[in-house]
Amino acid sequence: MKYFDVKTVVNAYNGFQDCMTNKSWGYLALLKGSKSSVHPSTPYEVDLNIVSNFLEGIFNLSQSKKVYEGGRFLYVVFSNKWDKYFNDQGKYTPNIYDLIVWAYRRRSFPDSITEDHLLKLFSNDFNIPTNVIQNSFNTKKKILSFADSLYSENDLKSELGKIGVDVSKNNIDAKKQAIVAAPGEISRGPFIQTLYAGLDITDYVIILQSNYYSLYGAEEKKNNDWGKNSTDNTRYLPYLTALRTKPFMLLAGISGTGKSRIVREMAKACWKEGDEEYGNNHPRNFCMVQVKPNWHDSSELIGYVTRISGTPEFVAGDFIKFVVKAWYDEKHPYFMLLDEMNLAPVEQYFAEYLSVIESRKARRIERDGEIITEIYTDPILKASYHRKEDGSKEPDEWYVKMVDSLLVSCPNEKLFAIRQQFLEQGISIPQNLFVVGTVNMDETTFSFSRKVLDRAMTIEMNEVDLHGGLEKDTGNEIGYIADCIIGDAAEGCDVYAENKELCDEVLAYLEKVNAILERTPFKIAYRTRNEFLMYAVNRKILAEDSQLWQTLDEMTSMKILSRIEGDEERTQKVLKELKDLLKAEIEDHIPPAEEGKTAPESISAKKIEEMLNKLSSGFTSYWA
Numbered sequence: 001m002k003y004f005d006v007k008t009v010v011n012a013y014n015g016f017q018d019c020m021t022n023k024s025w026g027y028l029a030l031l032k033g034s035k036s037s038v039h040p041s042t043p044y045e046v047d048l049n050i051v052s053n054f055l056e057g058i059f060n061l062s063q064s065k066k067v068y069e070g071g072r073f074l075y076v077v078f079s080n081k082w083d084k085y086f087n088d089q090g091k092y093t094p095n096i097y098d099l100i101v102w103a104y105r106r107r108s109f110p111d112s113i114t115e116d117h118l119l120k121l122f123s124n125d126f127n128i129p130t131n132v133i134q135n136s137f138n139t140k141k142k143i144l145s146f147a148d149s150l151y152s153e154n155d156l157k158s159e160l161g162k163i164g165v166d167v168s169k170n171n172i173d174a175k176k177q178a179i180v181a182a183p184g185e186i187s188r189g190p191f192i193q194t195l196y197a198g199l200d201i202t203d204y205v206i207i208l209q210s211n212y213y214s215l216y217g218a219e220e221k222k223n224n225d226w227g228k229n230s231t232d233n234t235r236y237l238p239y240l241t242a243l244r245t246k247p248f249m250l251l252a253g254i255s256g257t258g259k260s261r262i263v264r265e266m267a268k269a270c271w272k273e274g275d276e277e278y279g280n281n282h283p284r285n286f287c288m289v290q291v292k293p294n295w296h297d298s299s300e301l302i303g304y305v306t307r308i309s310g311t312p313e314f315v316a317g318d319f320i321k322f323v324v325k326a327w328y329d330e331k332h333p334y335f336m337l338l339d340e341m342n343l344a345p346v347e348q349y350f351a352e353y354l355s356v357i358e359s360r361k362a363r364r365i366e367r368d369g370e371i372i373t374e375i376y377t378d379p380i381l382k383a384s385y386h387r388k389e390d391g392s393k394e395p396d397e398w399y400v401k402m403v404d405s406l407l408v409s410c411p412n413e414k415l416f417a418i419r420q421q422f423l424e425q426g427i428s429i430p431q432n433l434f435v436v437g438t439v440n441m442d443e444t445t446f447s448f449s450r451k452v453l454d455r456a457m458t459i460e461m462n463e464v465d466l467h468g469g470l471e472k473d474t475g476n477e478i479g480y481i482a483d484c485i486i487g488d489a490a491e492g493c494d495v496y497a498e499n500k501e502l503c504d505e506v507l508a509y510l511e512k513v514n515a516i517l518e519r520t521p522f523k524i525a526y527r528t529r530n531e532f533l534m535y536a537v538n539r540k541i542l543a544e545d546s547q548l549w550q551t552l553d554e555m556t557s558m559k560i561l562s563r564i565e566g567d568e569e570r571t572q573k574v575l576k577e578l579k580d581l582l583k584a585e586i587e588d589h590i591p592p593a594e595e596g597k598t599a600p601e602s603i604s605a606k607k608i609e610e611m612l613n614k615l616s617s618g619f620t621s622y623w624a
Helices: 006-015 022-034 048-059 082-088 096-103 115-126 130-136 153-162 193-197 199-203 212-216 233-245 259-268 318-328 351-359 397-406 412-425 450-455 493-517 526-542 548-563 568-585 603-617
Strands: 043-047 073-078 205-208 248-252 286-290 303-306 313-316 334-339 361-367 370-376 379-381 385-387 393-395 433-439 457-460
Touching: 006 096, 006 153, 022 043, 022 048, 022 073, 022 082, 022 115, 022 205, 043 048, 048 073, 082 130, 096 115, 115 130, 115 493, 130 361, 199 205, 233 248, 233 259, 233 457, 233 526, 233 548, 248 259, 248 450, 259 286, 259 334, 259 433, 286 318, 313 397, 318 334, 318 379, 318 397, 318 412, 318 433, 351 379, 351 450, 393 397, 397 412, 450 526, 450 548, 457 548, 493 526, 493 548, 493 568, 526 548, 548 568, 548 603, 568 603
Parallel strands: 248 433, 248 457, 286 334, 334 433
Antiparallel strands: 043 073, 073 205, 303 313, 361 370, 385 393
């Protein structure tokens, strides 16, 4: 581990003298206390304990600084100029690395730390998207020096004194002047108090001392307004949460259990009563493709180039056509169903998608005047260029013709932007596209490699209720889910900072799982870790009363047990130890049954029991 050295810290403090005021640091503290990325005109509850402790750490030189506790909150609304604040204060635009060094001057870093890692850390901690950082701060890189140990408090005071800072008291401010009040005391310190008093700040943020919602009678917008017309919407929660976590899902089970139907119902549930597609059994956001046993490349799904006519011509497959349709209509989820997915080797006919799905990243962008989170991928169909005589690039003629043919039905208002995007960047996977494969495991199908299982969310559908599904379909069986399953995170780091307590509980469980899986081929790594964290957070978003045991139970079945297969020597010990772990971490936390209802049970514990019973035949696996 390493730390910023004392010279780097002092240079950083000296560096923001002409561009960061006390109010600027107070504004930064409000961003940190908001606990989520900023959207203009949206009310935020700011945790003042976070604000106070941050400011205390920033401008109190003692390493035994005052700690603030207790339920204290502000309510703030940021304007559409919120990101211009740091450009508009002081003489110069502050250098982001000066702020990073000073804010993290006591923090340890791994030896491999880079400037990009530091920017990402700052972006997550202060809820400022990286693209906003580029526009709001001077991002010119500086020479950052590190030491193997943290400097002493006296060394820092001595060096600050050399540049004229009054260090006679522990508390300093942003302008080399000693202050009496503790920085974290909101009512006396110059960091937040001056924000209350400054009329100019209302251009960027309005600070309220009472609850915004009670003040204006407004209700906070929730993402989980789905299924309210369904009598049993909770049974769909694992499917919706899985797709919000990763837009690639396998539905496994015996034939006739409704695997294909549930995907169609989810597509229908994206339309509310009154919409043109409402009640349509084949809405425009649903496409089913029957996988053929002779598929050994991607030509049927993605397409291929033919030269029969003498010039190259691209014949687009059903998958790429549907991808383009999803780009037309980014507000609605689009569902591609690959029926009987394992009739052919998935790694062969779906290789491009399996690679591209792992390139997913989240970024903050501005769209229609609003800052949103976008999940983007590498192109599944790369743009094709040739070099002109002057050295510039020009799209190949066949590629331009292909793009134009795919965009025939594109709305005029979107045509230019999407065409330019495809011509310059290729065709990538939009974040509103969900791929679901149905799976039957028998002698006519191929088994899944760990590569496929690691990239998909797996749900088993073997339960049959012969009394269910007899009611007449009057519209959308699931209810209205809108766009709640379109995720806003691609990796664990996208959700960790804002949900640290929940994520740490999940990580503690995964460490116990990996201790059991140590020295086996079933051990999990970062991909599964990320999906556990995102699933836990997404389940809370979709259902606020979600319990940790439910998350761990569902994800253990999807991502841990689905990987385990083999003979007795390879699997029995692992399964028995996992069974004991599930008893302590999941089953013991399941609440007793409510009066007149059946007690809930662990699906993972039930599956482990089934897998252990299979060992009597000498081999076991997750798959029925």
